[in-house]
Amino acid sequence: MKSLLTILFLFNAAVLLARQNCSITLSGKVQDESNRILAGATVQLANTNQGQATDAGGHFRFENLCKGNYTVLIHFLGYEPVEKQIDLNANKELQIALTLSEKLLQAVVVEDRATGTTPGTTTTLGARVLNETSGKTLGETLQQISGVNTIQSGPAIFKPVIHGVHSQRILILNNGIRQEGQQWGAEHAPEIDPFVAENLTVIKDAGAIKYGTDALGGVIVVTPAELPVDEKTGGALHLVGNSNGRAGTVSGLLEGSVKKLKGWGWRAQGTLKQSGDSQTPDYVLSNTGFREQNFSLATGYHGTTKGLEVFYSRFNTTIGILRGSASSSSEDLALAMERSVPQYTTDFTYHIREPRQEVTHNLIKINGHLQRGRHVWNAQYGLQINNRKEFDVRRGAALSQRPALAYTLYTHTLDAERETTLSEFHSRCVGLNGMIQDNNKIDGTQTLPFIPNFRNYSAGIFWIEKITREKVTYDFGLRYDYRLYQVAGFNFQNKLYKTQFSFGNVTATAGTTFKLTGPLSLTTTLGSTWRPPNVAELYSLGTHQSAAAIEYGLLLDEITSQIKELKGSSVKPEHAVKWVNTFKLAQGKWQAELSGYINYIFNYIYLKPRGITDAGRGPFAYFRYTQTEASFLGADASAQYEIVTGLSVRMSASLLRAKDERQNDYLIFIPSNRVETSIRYEKKTERKREFYIQARIKYVARQTRAPRVVAPHQILEAKQQGIDLFETDTRNFDFMAAPAAYTLGSLQTGYTVPVNHTKLNFQLSVDNLTNTRYREYTNRMRYFANDIGRNISASINFTF
Amino acid sequence: MKLNSKFSLVLLLAVGLIFTSGCDKDPEPENVPEEITRVVLVFTAPGAAPIEVVANDPDLGGPQSMEIGAIHLSAETNYTLTISLYNGYYSAADPAYNVTTEVQEEGAEHQLFFSWSAGVFSSPAGSGNIGTSGTVNYADEDENGLPLGLVTNWTTGGAATGKELRLLLKHQPGIKSATTTSADGESDLDITFPLFIGE
Structure with a gap:
């Protein structure tokens, strides 16, 4: 339970x-x-x-x-x-x-409320795990959950992947608000400081219905601790140092309550991070440093039947992208991939040059609740201001100072709902969500805009019912969403186009949890959800410097590349049907979980290779956003056994097969199968001192279910002979074969001492213990360089 | 219901707040100074009319490839090749139209490399300096005295048909030196022209 x-x-x-x-x-x-x-x-x-x-x-x-x-x-x-x-x-x-x-x-009857989520498919990382991984990025932290991986772009950019799907298909709820940034880019990581969170939860079933469209793969919920009420001022200080990248993190938190105003609490929190170039076992990954400055402020009132809270957070980062990954033609790419050490590799530095990203994300949130009899009313308003600038290697010093891509995205969200406890066994939640987005390019990039300016008006209503019976729990949910886009952008001739269109559709879920005989329970959930295509998928136009590939959106004409109207085109929203079955066992020394899932996505949008173009810089592969049918079939398993008191072993595995069903082909960047084994010993003394030591081995198999390989030099050779490799064969492809399987070991230990009313905690860990040379299939840096080598991390956490 | 009306008020206020933001102005177009959409080669020989060869991108950033003209030279003749680069996103009257000036000014981080069907030229001999270490007769240099390649000298060999001349403009910020090659830096331009040498 x-x-x-x-x-x-x-x-x-x-x-x-x-x-x-x-x-x-x-x-x-x-x-x-x-x-x-x-x-x-x-x-x-x-x-x-x-x-x-x-x-x-x-x-x-x-x-x-x-x-x-x-x-x-x-x-x-x-x-x-x-x-x-x-x-x-x-x-x-x-x-x-x-x-x-x-x-x-x-x-067991538990009084919980209707959330539209069936419990069997959620996993939470609590305060302990977050403490043990402090200093890591959000995506990196979430990787500990089986079934959750990342798409990486170098050592600092981690984009979460749930059951093989990512980006627009995952919803991130940051303190209750849909995180809205420029999520369309595979190298755009979520703009969230994990130090804000008290716990992180991943919902792996489709259409966690309260939160709106887009949750085809799942939902990540970032939850800060509740504000203190009537407590003395307290806080925490975290200091983390990493050997690889010579990185340091300082994070502090201070919280308390207002003495004269009973029920008022406040919290201030901030994090500073700096890392220089990371290192492989053999060479420096030049220009992979990053900096982060984040803070958040919260204050609120909690009475017996009502409450009000105001929250502000600011996330600010500068991230370097491996210098040797920038290329501007297929030949550059071919040369970059053949090098044993990336071009432009220099000595270690903290300095960050082009290519780099500068991202700022602001969130202001106001929420309140009111309890009246059997009803609880909740309402919240959020404003997010996301600012993203990407600096490429460009001709001339003056242009290099200008971002090649720069957007400001304003997102207003408004959510209101009413929860009703109908009986001890039955609860209901109804509500509505509204969102207005305004995306504008920042003038002066001196490039053709990659995506157009747009306005997005969205509205949704939902209804969730939860019924608890003796051995069964049922959840049902239904929602309707409508979205209107107004778009104004520039085509490849730098001419203005303007258009407007809308989408509307229904999301439904049903889930049930059975108590089977003995210590076993089974949860099964079936959800159908959808998402309208994102503006980037519809109108993308331009080059990605790290892929030496041109991308064209769904609404760019196949032959002329002129903008088409949505009406009359074959573009459809994505629809997913996801079925998840989870067995849970908890008996004596055993705890185990086995989860199997299938996610079938209709009209799945992806970048498909379509041909070779030569616009003066040499041959380029170009990709068009295309729709197909995709299936994701997989299983996550984990088991934990306590050998003797304090000593336990844990094994987890995740398997996944993703297919392009229409072409009977494989999809690219799908996490390969992996197994992790760990052994942990922990002891708590009478004087409340805590100690643990943990060893972990991770085996990552080679991705054998990968699309065919068409290397850049093959593209060049064919072009020289006047052959277009993609003219008739438009199967998916990758520039390089999937890297070999690898095994990584890590060691971690921690010690906590209470000092008066405070607590002091020390952690020491070593990742990639044997300094193994490896490349991860889902890290886009794999085309150019090895992954990072051994890292020793030490941290001190002081709670007062 | 009292409660409902209170909440409606809050909702109304919040909705009002949302709708008051933003305005509906058309976005301004960007300048795009980095594009090279037209390349003009001029071969001059003493006592003969200059030979002009053009490579042009018909649809600017669209999917159509460059339209590349063929080079027709006379056999056993000394030519000076002058290369001009243009950005078709600008009108011809705009100074930004001529990219050649910019490459010249930033010569310290640019170099043009050339390759051709082996033996087509008697000087330079060989097949060029793209992917191989052949010589090219550079007739210009950057502020550090290193070759640039906007002006080069060529002596044709005997008659030949179906040959090629490739030019590759590399951007080598901070790394250009006497030893950097066509494999260093990023490509700004890479065009292969058909080459014919008549009697």
Whole structure:
């Protein structure tokens, strides 16, 4: 049942829970009779809406409780449930021991709410994991979840991939707001500082329905901690250093409450990061440094039945792209790929030159909630201002100072919903979402704009129903979305075009969780969702410097490249049907999960090689956005076994086969199969000192399900003989064969000491332990250079 | 319901806030100074009319390839080749139309490389300096005294048909030196002309 409760975490993202105007903390630890820690046990406070799953250390913590009598219910599959009556006057710590159950488990009723998400398909990374990976980017952190990978562009750009799909097909909810940046680019990473998050949740089923279109592959939910109420000022300081890239990170947090205004809390948080060039085992990856400066401010009021919160965050980064990856013709690309050491490799430096990206993302959010009887009303407004500039290597010093691509994207979102508890077993949520986007080029790039200026008006309404029965939970959801685009851009002759068009469609999901016999549960969800094509997919025009390829959008005429109208064209929205089945087992020393899925995407939009053009810089492969039918069939499995107290082994594997069904071909950049094994020992002493050490081995198989290879030199040779390789054979292709399989080892250890009322935590880790030379198939840098070598990372975390 | 009306008010305010932003002005077109859409080769020999050969991109940034004219030279003649580069996104009256000047000014980070069907020229001999280490008779240089290639000297050999002359303009910011080759830097221009040498 822990999964049902992870929904509550999820909920924090979109909604503020109704909170009491009180300040007592009830915490504790759940173990079994032989002191084995029980992680993932559910702990509920009856008569309140609060429930939690215990963390990896078996801990739970309820804050801001009022004085009074509480009933605490503790459940864990395979154990007898425990019910404890507590008279709470002051902070209290509980030690709870569960006894193994021989008989069939009783059905557990958890009061959770309708989110349109079936619990079996969510995975949460909690505070402990986030602490152990502090200093990494969002995408890199999420890779720990099986079924989640990344598309990388060098050492600093990680774009999350869920079950093989990415970019526009994944929704990221940052503090409850749809993250809206220039997500169309494969080298555009999400603009989020992971230090903001208290936990990260990935929903892997389609159409997590509350959040709107686009969630074909899943949803990533970034949830900050709730604001403190009636607590003294506290905070945290994190210092992280990495040997590879000689990188340093400082992140601090300060929070407290306003004494004179009961219920008001505040938080200020900031992060500074700087990294120089990363290093492979043999050479420096020149111009792969990056810098980040982020901060966030929040304040809010929480009363018994109402609450209001204001949040502001700013994310600012400069990221270097490997200098040797910039090429401006197929010949340049051929030469760059043949080099054993990339061109322009120099000594280590912190200096970042072209090509580079400069990205700023601002988020302002205001949200409130109100409880009246069985209803909870929630409303939130968000404004995001995203500014992206990409600097290419250009002719002349003056032009190099100008970004070759520069856009400002304003996004307003408005969400309102009403949750209703109809009975102990039945809840309902209805709501509406509105969004207005305004994308404008920043004048002065002195290039043809890659995507046009546009205005996007979107509106959606949804209805979600959740019914809990003794052994079964049902979720149903339905939503309708409408989107209107107004577009004004320039064609390849630099002539203005303007147009307007709209899309509308329905999303539906149904999910159910069964308790099977014994400690087993089965969740099955079926979702159908859609997304309108993005403006970049419709109108892209231009060259990607790192791929030496020209891209043309869906609405550019095949022959003349002139802009076509959507009406009368064959362009359709993408539709996905995703079916996920998850078995969960939790018995004694075993915890296991097996999840199988199929995601069939109709009208799947992708870049397809279409031919060779020669516009004066030598032959170029050009790609057109094209629609096909794609299927993603895969499985994620994980199992954990506790050998003796404190010592556990864990194995996880993820398998995926993605196909272009119309052409009976494979898709490019699909993560290959991988297996990870880890062994972890942890110990907590009586004086509350904690220690852990962990060793991990990751094996990544070669991607054998990759499209054919057409190397740039083959394109050149064919061109010389007057042959167009793509004239008749328009199968997908890759410039280089998939790299070999590789194995990476890592070691990690941490130690936590309580000092008075503060906590000091030290971590030391070594990644790529053996300094292995390897290339990852989904890292776009693989065409030019090896991946990064050994990295030793040390961090100090101080919580006060 | 009291509650509903309160919330409607908040909603209304928020919606109002959204709709007041932005204005509907057409975007301004960008200048695109980096494009080279027209290349003109002029071969001059003493006592003869200059020979002009043009390569032109008919649809600028569109998918159509360059239309490349053929070079017709006389046998056993000394020629000076002058190369001019133009950007068809500008009108001929605009100074930005002529890219040659810009390449000249930034000569320290540019070099033109040439290759041709082996033996077509008696000087330079060989087949050029693209991918091989042959010589080219550069007649101009950058501020560091290194060859640039907008002006070059050629002596044709005997009659030949179906031959080729390729020119490759490389951008080598910060790396151009006496030892950099056609494999260094990024290509700004890469065109292969058909070449005929008459009696």
